Amino acid sequence: MEISGTAAVVTGGASGLGGATAAALAARGAQVFALDLPNAIANAPAVEGVTYLAADVTSGEEVQAAIDTAAGSGAPLRIAVSCAGIAPAVRTLGKTGPHDLDLYAKVVQVNLVGTFNVLRLAAAAMAKTEELEHGARGVVINTASIAAYDGQIGQIAYASSKGGVVGMTLPAARDLSSVGVRVLTIAPGIMDTPMLATVSDEFRASLAAGIPFPKRLGGAAEYAQLALMIVEHDYLNGEVIRMDGALRMAPR
Numbered sequence: 001m002e003i004s005g006t007a008a009v010v011t012g013g014a015s016g017l018g019g020a021t022a023a024a025l026a027a028r029g030a031q032v033f034a035l036d037l038p039n040a041i042a043n044a045p046a047v048e049g050v051t052y053l054a055a056d057v058t059s060g061e062e063v064q065a066a067i068d069t070a071a072g073s074g075a076p077l078r079i080a081v082s083c084a085g086i087a088p089a090v091r092t093l094g095k096t097g098p099h100d101l102d103l104y105a106k107v108v109q110v111n112l113v114g115t116f117n118v119l120r121l122a123a124a125a126m127a128k129t130e131e132l133e134h135g136a137r138g139v140v141i142n143t144a145s146i147a148a149y150d151g152q153i154g155q156i157a158y159a160s161s162k163g164g165v166v167g168m169t170l171p172a173a174r175d176l177s178s179v180g181v182r183v184l185t186i187a188p189g190i191m192d193t194p195m196l197a198t199v200s201d202e203f204r205a206s207l208a209a210g211i212p213f214p215k216r217l218g219g220a221a222e223y224a225q226l227a228l229m230i231v232e233h234d235y236l237n238g239e240v241i242r243m244d245g246a247l248r249m250a251p252r
Contacts, residue, residue, distance in 0.1 A: 001078060001136055001231055004029030007070045008079035011035045011057050011118055014044035016193040017143065018083030020220035021227050022050045028228065030079065033070040035063070035118075057084045057114030060121070067121045076129040078138040080122035081227055082115045085143065085161075089154035104157045111161035115142050119172060119183070127179040136234060137180035141227050142169065144187040146242060150249035162187075166240050173238030182237040184230050189244025192217040212246040 008025045012018030013034025022034040026049030035055040044052055055062040071077045086107055092099050119140050126138030144165040151159025165185055173183040190207050208216050226243055230236055
């Protein structure tokens with residue numbers, strides 16, 4: 001599918017994986033609508049071709065409003081990429097007691113329910129667009145994590161939420177095959193994103209040392225590169241693609 005001349009929505013689009021993807025799509029000629037929380041948008045860089053929209057991915061009303069804006073932009077909405085997420089580290093049972101239930105629910109709500117919210121509403125808008133070759137209308141790319149498979153100590157909530165994203169990839173692709181919308185998921189490894197902004201250089205080096213090859217952290221631009229390839233590769237569908245340098249994470 002051609003990227004140029006389309007509209008795209010990218011959640012978590014003010015920074016990190018989402019920011020890089022929004023910029024890459026815009027550079028290829030898409031009208032990009034980057035969804036994020038207001039405080040994140042306030043610190044986001046100005047990028048030609050990218051319009052920032054304040055929206056909480058867990059809100060049906062706010063995401064629907066953003067989808068409506070993208071769909072009404074004059075270009076057909078054919079691309080949706082979900083990068084919004086949170087990753088608090090808490091053990092199932094810690095020194096202060098069992099994992100806080102509200103925090104667990106919040107992680108699942110943002111990472112899994114929020115991803116599904118964008119998927120369902122973006123797909124509904126894509127289904128109304130004109131058919132392309134072989135009945136194609138659009139593509140939805142979700143973000144999981146290798147923690148979905150190799151969740152570490154303290155990642156019970158995060159791994160659960162990302163496991164859910166992996167699990168809905170194939171049924172979503174099957175559900176949406178009738179309207180020509182593809183669904184794929186990227187499962188990144190250890191990425192050099194704002195989530196790692198506070199760690200030391202020594203800790204970054206130790207993380208990189210555990211990656212088989214290449215021995216470095218992944219870059220947001222590499223995630224964006226893969227997302228663009230997925231959009232353009234019409235025969236990819238219903239798959240989860242690991243982008244991790246062959247890393248299989250240890251318990252800690």
